[in-house]
Amino acid sequence: MLLEIDPLRPKTRRLEQAVEALRRGEVIVYPTDTCYGLGCDIFNKRAIERIYQIKQVPRSTPFSFICPDLAGISRFARVTDYAYRVLKRFLPGPYTFVLEGTRAVPKMMLTKRKTVGIRVPDHQICQLLSEMLGNPLLSTSATDHRGEVMAEPWEIADELGRQVAVIIDSGVIPPEPSSVVSLIDDEPEILREGKGDVSLFLS
Numbered sequence: 001m002l003l004e005i006d007p008l009r010p011k012t013r014r015l016e017q018a019v020e021a022l023r024r025g026e027v028i029v030y031p032t033d034t035c036y037g038l039g040c041d042i043f044n045k046r047a048i049e050r051i052y053q054i055k056q057v058p059r060s061t062p063f064s065f066i067c068p069d070l071a072g073i074s075r076f077a078r079v080t081d082y083a084y085r086v087l088k089r090f091l092p093g094p095y096t097f098v099l100e101g102t103r104a105v106p107k108m109m110l111t112k113r114k115t116v117g118i119r120v121p122d123h124q125i126c127q128l129l130s131e132m133l134g135n136p137l138l139s140t141s142a143t144d145h146r147g148e149v150m151a152e153p154w155e156i157a158d159e160l161g162r163q164v165a166v167i168i169d170s171g172v173i174p175p176e177p178s179s180v181v182s183l184i185d186d187e188p189e190i191l192r193e194g195k196g197d198v199s200l201f202l203s
């Protein structure tokens with residue numbers, strides 16, 4: 001299902017169709033501030049397995065997840081005073097922050113080091129989806145069979161339409177990956193430089 005939703009004035013009534021699909025354990029495509037994301041409820045193991053199949057990546061590949069706001073992060077990650085100041089300054093925004101995970105995080109979503117990558121994108125739709133669902137959304141880019149990130153909703157529909165329940169169409173999103181910053185031990189480390197400015201972490 002291709003679901004057109006205005007990114008600036010999203011209507012919760014229309015978003016409810018996508019949320020219901022997530023509650024059923026389905027996979028959806030949704031917009032973020034960096035690209036279109038492929039996602040599901042992080043507490044649905046079957047849906048996570050489905051995303052590994054769609055992406056054709058090893059089960060050891062770590063996926064990040066989206067929380068609707070800063071308050072939600074503390075449930076799933078150990079947030080020190082330093083980390084909180086960083087999160088408050090840079091989120092919502094095009095960053096993925098790596099933190100030590102808590103017991104609330106499903107084992108499938110933890111790395112070998114028991115860390116998690118958490119996002120709060122600057123995009124109303126994915127924030128609302130997570131808020132309405134009541135759980136974080138798994139977040140990985142929507143790619144084609146060549147591994148290229150797709151920007152056009154019609155292209156995503158052609159490539160993934162039979163593999164996902166809902167594709168939220170919010171127009172073209174030129175893909176630009178989030179910047180990934182580890183905050184483990186309160187020592188910021190740039191793991192990937194992307195859309196988010198990382199210069200302040202380099203000083």
